[in-house]
Amino acid sequence: MRVRLEDVARAAGVSPKTVSRVLNDEANVRGPTRERVLAAMAAMDYRPHPSARSLASNRSFLVAMLYDNPSSNYLTEIQAGVLDACDLHHYSMMVRPLLSEAEDFLERVGTLISHHRPDGLILTPPITDHPALPALLREQGVPYASVSPKQRDGAIGVGMDERLAAREMVNHLIALGHRRIAHVIGHPAHGASGWRLAGYSDALAAAGLPFDPALVIEGEFSFGSGVAAARRLFSLARRPTAVFAANDDMAAGVIWAAGEHGLSVPRDVSVCGFDDTPISRQIWPAITTIRQPSREMGRIAALQLLDVMRGRGQGRMVEVPFALQLRESTGPLPTAAPEAG
Amino acid sequence: MRVRLEDVARAAGVSPKTVSRVLNDEANVRGPTRERVLAAMAAMDYRPHPSARSLASNRSFLVAMLYDNPSSNYLTEIQAGVLDACDLHHYSMMVRPLLSEAEDFLERVGTLISHHRPDGLILTPPITDHPALPALLREQGVPYASVSPKQRDGAIGVGMDERLAAREMVNHLIALGHRRIAHVIGHPAHGASGWRLAGYSDALAAAGLPFDPALVIEGEFSFGSGVAAARRLFSLARRPTAVFAANDDMAAGVIWAAGEHGLSVPRDVSVCGFDDTPISRQIWPAITTIRQPSREMGRIAALQLLDVMRGRGQGRMVEVPFALQLRESTGPLPTAAPEAG
DNA sequence: TCGCAAATTGACAGCGCTGTCATTTTCCTC
DNA sequence: GAGGAAAATGACAGCGCTGTCAATTTGCGA
Structure with a gap:
């Protein structure tokens, strides 16, 4: 049988609620108590049941990544970065291709939200620049972060110069x-x-x-x-x-x-x-x-979003460094043919 | 406030359990009853709460797609196809990159399973050919379908000749x-x-x-x-x-x-x-x-998996047709240079 | 050492749905 | 039309966790 929170509580000699507090990294748990609980969790290899958590707390621990981009290389990298960040905080990620030009675009986003109830969204170009989307998300109360949006002021996410x-x-x-x-x-x-x-x-x-x-x-x-x-x-x-x-x-x-x-x-x-x-x-x-450090960009966008979702801050627009990749197609000016004609 | 199953039941004049039956497409609901319920659902724009369903039924309605493939084009296509099929049956999909050569590969798959509890897995090459994975999945009781596995006999999924x-x-x-x-x-x-x-x-x-x-x-x-x-x-x-x-x-x-x-x-x-x-x-x-009709292949693999997961059949290995793409790089035998020397 | 506020911990209900099993209704057969 | 099996429906508990709020413990000043 699966190990439940109650089992951990019994092993640690505390109430289930206290284990829950430790699990969610809440304040007001004394150091030794926290450690006892953590030890019990580790010893029993406890894994919280995601659905039970969602149901009780009305959070989904889910980040949805929206895209409409023909460049799969780019997407796969961004996706990997978002996953990195989600894993770090024990969130799941789902991906959702959309046609940003389609008439029913907003409706589809709405369906996604009401169906899967993600705690936040990652937007990738060109969805980042959809004119009506921000209003919908604000109305629904779903936080989001953008990757390389055209408009950087006031946006949360990541970009490159x-x-x-x-x-x-x-x-x-x-x-x-x-x-x-x-x-x-x-x-x-x-x-x-x-x-x-x-x-x-x-x-x-x-x-x-x-x-x-x-x-x-x-x-x-x-x-x-x-x-x-x-x-x-x-x-x-x-x-x-x-x-x-x-x-x-x-x-x-x-x-x-x-x-x-x-x-x-x-x-x-x-x-x-x-x-x-x-x-x-x-x-x-x-x-x-x-x-472009695409994977890193995905990671950063997701981290900003997670900060907001978890109430850890406001989130901001992060600028990442690019990198020259020097390969074989560039070399010194040909000496035999100086440009001065 | 969100519309719940109970609200639909009241509107349709039946018990919550009957609504649940309709929702899950179960047998033993009379035609007119089913229609009344469906009508009420539609009228109220009811969306079942995924976490509540998972918790009560011990299913996750989640399909995880495992990959370790450098070709993002291929992956993105497969992913899109799997999503198509999942959407059809109201399942969610999560993606998970893995290193199939890594020592802790099996452990990571185990973690994924115990953490997210997917109802089934989609394996893509080369993970399809991992020697020890099938045993682990059988032991954990997690059904899976494979895309283009080397070994086709007895496997469930999709391939091309x-x-x-x-x-x-x-x-x-x-x-x-x-x-x-x-x-x-x-x-x-x-x-x-x-x-x-x-x-x-x-x-x-x-x-x-x-x-x-x-x-x-x-x-x-x-x-x-x-x-x-x-x-x-x-x-x-x-x-x-x-x-x-x-x-x-x-x-x-x-x-x-x-x-x-x-x-x-x-x-x-x-x-x-x-x-x-x-x-x-x-x-x-x-x-x-x-x-290769990659998207179609992803779709088919997922459909086979869903059949198994939903107890609708045994699943099988489907062979998809390929297509010659005639472009500009091939043409008639050069007449000026016949091959007979 | 006592008293009170603050910090810590716990009891309990309930999130929205489904499994189990009991009950009612329908459909046959004779 | 009675009797019995099968089909349809419903009552109720509980999945594993967290929110609320009450109870207990701790810390600290007088």
């Missing part, structure tokens, strides 16, 4: 001696595209390099758009010696096009991306890119 | 006129490698083509191993006109190496892969490959 990351990526190219550095912009609808372009400009300006519109080409985050952009860049009379693509897929496309033009990467041209998706390691040369 | 799929892939190449068809084998430790190689042989034999060991090269499922294998193949005096790689990463490597050798795909050489991972669409030309 993409603009600064892009800037440092370009700084890296400049440090390698590059002066003619091209940029392939991402899909115009994504906030990330703007942040990354801004970081590119920041770096050029800081290094006193001119911003040359001919070197800035619009892509749309796809491999094919990277190929197309690179074909234009490599056909220029004074072609760039380095290309910063706004994501890894486009960087892979640029590398492809380089091969097409008889250019060796990184000997003749350096290429870098953003996101550190698997494709950056699956092709050769492996792409220098920016890594 | 990879050997036949490989055979049809090669048949496609033969139908295009190819006669010198190479194969890049996968990592020797994976069962899939053997199945796919066998399918390759089957197709050759059925077409009366010789099996040429020089055209069969060991890879290890990585991009790099595909490049290495292709370099050897393209250096042969009589090089193959088509290459069937055992997965998409290696196919991408083969395409890369083709460019290196000045070969155009598919004009000079056709290349195909297996798995339909994103890389098959992210590079150019997009790779002809085999699609």
Whole structure:
């Protein structure tokens, strides 16, 4: 038979309620008493019955993670991080894919809440930016934390400084001696595209390099758009010696096009991306890119949420550090072909 | 205040127990009674309290999905399918990453079971093939279903005929006129490698083509191993006109190496892969490959499990159909370079 | 050492549902 | 139409825990 709280109480010589207090880390339990109870719990390998706890306390010990994101790599990482945090505090996690554009989106969230009664929600992009969701959650009294929301003020969760990351990526190219550095912009609808372009400009300006519109080409985050952009860049009379693509897929496309033009990467041209998706390691040369600590971000968002849920604080917006992943696709300025024409 | 089962009972003019019977789809409720209850439930928008149900019935209405798989695309799809099935029967799903090679693997599974008390488990590769897990689960009385286990006899779950799929892939190449068809084998430790190689042989034999060991090269499922294998193949005096790689990463490597050798795909050489991972669409030309209906497979595995859990049957091993994804990397035999030397 | 507030502990009911078993109703068969 | 089996329904306790509030113990100043 399963060990119950009552059994622990008997073994420790206290009332069930006291065991409950220890279990829930409540105040007003004397040190020695607490230790006796903890010892008994450990000795009997006691596991509280989650349903009984929920029923009695009207909490579910459940965190639901909402997503509508085609990038499974990203999602799986975030999910793993959220799980890490949930495990730490003995919460469960459920995942829920949703279509944020669908008409019945809010209704579905409502159903989720009334059905599973999660104690809190983790929102991931683009659900983070849904205009009407915050009102619904406030009304239902369900706390939530967001991962990389566009609007950071007043939000609880986690984010990364993409603009600064892009800037440092370009700084890296400049440090390698590059002066003619091209940029392939991402899909115009994504906030990330703007942040990354801004970081590119920041770096050029800081290094006193001119911003040359001919070197800035619009892509749309796809491999094919990277190929197309690179074909234009490599056909220029004074072609760039380095290309910063706004994501890894486009960087892979640029590398492809380089091969097409008889250019060796990184000997003749350096290429870098953003996101550190698997494709950056699956092709050769492996792409220098920016890594988001996605798992860590999931963990942090969940920890902020748990703080709020457990009444341990207000929660805040945490900024995490990015990391340059230096790989084989970037190298020193080609000496045989100095950029000064 | 929340609507409870008792409220529904009062509204329908029956006892709570009868409402419970309707809720759980039990026998021995007269048609009209059932309808009255269902009507009352709908009118009051009744949602059973999951914890109360669990506590009273000693079931958790929870399915846990165990994984230890680096391919997030695959996982996310399987997960979505499992969720589909769980939603259908009002079960919740939790996900749990594990290290199947870790020493404490079994212990961790035990902890999961005693902590969350799932009513059933979904196992995904390679956890499906863990030698000691079935014994533990039987001992704990936790039913489970497997996705693509090596050992199919007596197992419950879902699988795909990879050997036949490989055979049809090669048949496609033969139908295009190819006669010198190479194969890049996968990592020797994976069962899939053997199945796919066998399918390759089957197709050759059925077409009366010789099996040429020089055209069969060991890879290890990585991009790099595909490049290495292709370099050897393209250096042969009589090089193959088509290459069937055992997965998409290696196919991408083969395409890369083709460019290196000045070969155009598919004009000079056709290349195909297996798995339909994103890389098959992210590079150019997009790779002809085999699609596993992963989401459907997750759904089916979960449905089999639910059948068992709900005492609706024994469950069985379902075989799902694969699908050839014809893309741009395969084409007719080059007319300028007939294989007859 | 006594008295009182504060800290600690415990008794008990009840969270919302289902299992068990008793009771009532229905449906046959003769 | 009576009798009996089977089907349908209901009464009631209790799943394992926590909230509320009462009882007890402790700590501390006078």
